[in-house]
Amino acid sequence: MKLYLDPGHGGTDPGASGNGIREKDITLDIALKIRNILLTNYENIEIKMSRTGDTTKSLSQRTNEANAWDADFYLSIHCNAANSSARGYEDYIYSGLSNSSRTATYQDIIHAEVVKLNQLNNRGQKKANFHVLRETNMDAFLSENGFIDNPQDAALMKQDSWRQNVAQGHANGIAKAFNLKAKATTTPAPTTPAPKPPTNPGTPPTNPPTTGGLYKVIAGSFKARANAEERVTRLRSKGIEAFVVTATISGSTWYRVQAGAFSTRANADTRLAAVKKAGINDAFIIAESGSQSTRGTTPVVPSTILGPTQLSAEQMDRFVKKVNPNAPELGSYYKTLGEYYGIRGDVAFAQAVHETNYFRYTGVVNRGQNNYAGIGATGPNVRGATFATPRDGVLAHLQHLYAYATTQPLPNKYPLVDPRFNLVKRGSAPTWIGLSGKWAVPGTTYGQMILDVYEKMIAG
Ligand SMILES: [Zn+2]
Numbered sequence: 001m002k003l004y005l006d007p008g009h010g011g012t013d014p015g016a017s018g019n020g021i022r023e024k025d026i027t028l029d030i031a032l033k034i035r036n037i038l039l040t041n042y043e044n045i046e047i048k049m050s051r052t053g054d055t056t057k058s059l060s061q062r063t064n065e066a067n068a069w070d071a072d073f074y075l076s077i078h079c080n081a082a083n084s085s086a087r088g089y090e091d092y093i094y095s096g097l098s099n100s101s102r103t104a105t106y107q108d109i110i111h112a113e114v115v116k117l118n119q120l121n122n123r124g125q126k127k128a129n130f131h132v133l134r135e136t137n138m139d140a141f142l143s144e145n146g147f148i149d150n151p152q153d154a155a156l157m158k159q160d161s162w163r164q165n166v167a168q169g170h171a172n173g174i175a176k177a178f179n180l181k182a183k184a185t186t187t188p189a190p191t192t193p194a195p196k197p198p199t200n201p202g203t204p205p206t207n208p209p210t211t212g213g214l215y216k217v218i219a220g221s222f223k224a225r226a227n228a229e230e231r232v233t234r235l236r237s238k239g240i241e242a243f244v245v246t247a248t249i250s251g252s253t254w255y256r257v258q259a260g261a262f263s264t265r266a267n268a269d270t271r272l273a274a275v276k277k278a279g280i281n282d283a284f285i286i287a288e289s290g291s292q293s294t295r296g297t298t299p300v301v302p303s304t305i306l307g308p309t310q311l312s313a314e315q316m317d318r319f320v321k322k323v324n325p326n327a328p329e330l331g332s333y334y335k336t337l338g339e340y341y342g343i344r345g346d347v348a349f350a351q352a353v354h355e356t357n358y359f360r361y362t363g364v365v366n367r368g369q370n371n372y373a374g375i376g377a378t379g380p381n382v383r384g385a386t387f388a389t390p391r392d393g394v395l396a397h398l399q400h401l402y403a404y405a406t407t408q409p410l411p412n413k414y415p416l417v418d419p420r421f422n423l424v425k426r427g428s429a430p431t432w433i434g435l436s437g438k439w440a441v442p443g444t445t446y447g448q449m450i451l452d453v454y455e456k457m458i459a460g
Contacts, residue, residue: 011056
């Protein structure tokens with residue numbers, strides 16, 4: 001996605017001014033912050049700016065440049081001025097566009113994200129015949145971020161934290177509107193290719209790796225081998241690799257068509273969807289532990305938040321200390337409290353590893369907060385909750401997960417220490433993947449990133 005980012009005014013044109021500040025300086029700082037947030041956090045975006053310093057550039061130069069570059073979106077940042085009493089935020093798209101236009105849809109999304117964070121009166125979504133909206137070939141959007149001649153709005157504009165929040169709101173809107181792919185925030189995601197099927201469809205599959213479990217996509221199960229072979233042929237004609245495996249169920253032999261084996265449930269779900277799209281409606285997934293000798297005891301990557309904790313406290317602590325020897329030893333809290341609430345404490349631990357970057361606290365939350373899951377940390381300057389002890393921090397994390405995982409009342413052995421428990425739509429995310437876009441916004445890959453960490457934990 002190509003974003004043309006335009007801080008309004010500049011150089012000999014200061015824009016509006018008041019209360020000791022100039023529009024051109026505020027718009028430039030917000031735009032640079034937007035660029036920084038987007039390039040740091042998202043993969044599939046390119047940004048060209050109309051200016052990165054205090055330079056003069058005409059409106060036609062800006063729109064010509066965006067058109068020549070063939071940008072996908074034009075984002076123009078401004079501040080307003082009127083009569084010193086008007087205040088608040090508003091944004092614009094071109095007046096010739098309908099409310100059902102694609103540009104209007106983008107406006108809906110970006111507006112909603114900006115007003116969440118900007119602390120300004122909301123003056124609404126508007127349309128106007130501005131040059132940059134009219135002369136651009138791509139969808140274009142212009143925001144007026146407060147009134148510089150109003151003392152209250154100007155007091156906000158002078159704060160670096162406010163400008164950062166406004167930038168974050170715009171960045172969140174762009175990310176949501178264009179479905180940008182978040183960068184992994186910990187170490188790179190593991191690449192665990194599915195085992196290669198044997199070339200001869202008649203032979204059994206190679207043994208899966210001994211570490212971790214596997215999710216196998218079974219595209220049909222037959223009593224007659226010939227029917228299974230026919231299914232394989234049909235799948236291959238649709239571009240889906242498959243082969244036959246035998247399974248003994250209640251003493252009789254079945255011929256199963258295996259169309260892939262994956263180390264994460266999400267990847268298996270994706271393949272299952274492809275198989276079903278190819279017209280195979282009786283396909284299903286089976287979860288298998290890694291090796292014959294440890295069958296039933298080797299941990300697998302789970303999908304639900306509720307469930308048993310598979311790793312020991314020592315395994316959790318050892319995993320994180322390989323990366324950060326100074327990490328606190330929280331494994332026993334995640335193990336025992338996880339078991340009390342019926343939550344997979346080891347996967348919650350993986351979430352804490354992801355949130356705190358191996359307890360190195362490279363995000364907004366500080367070490368001293370004992371806040372391992374970013375509870376209440378909603379923006380770059382909103383550090384969120386603080387808990388008295390590490391145990392309380394883990395307790396709050398698990399209680400927050402419990403709120404998402406189930407509609408059941410919270411078991412009452414421990415006091416409620418999660419300050420946001422009652423803000424959660426109860427039972428709205430029973431799976432780890434389901435936390436995406438809820439625990440972390442926009443965070444479309446959030447749940448998968450937790451499971452990726454967990455996959456590394458069970459691999460030792
Ligand atoms: Zn302006």
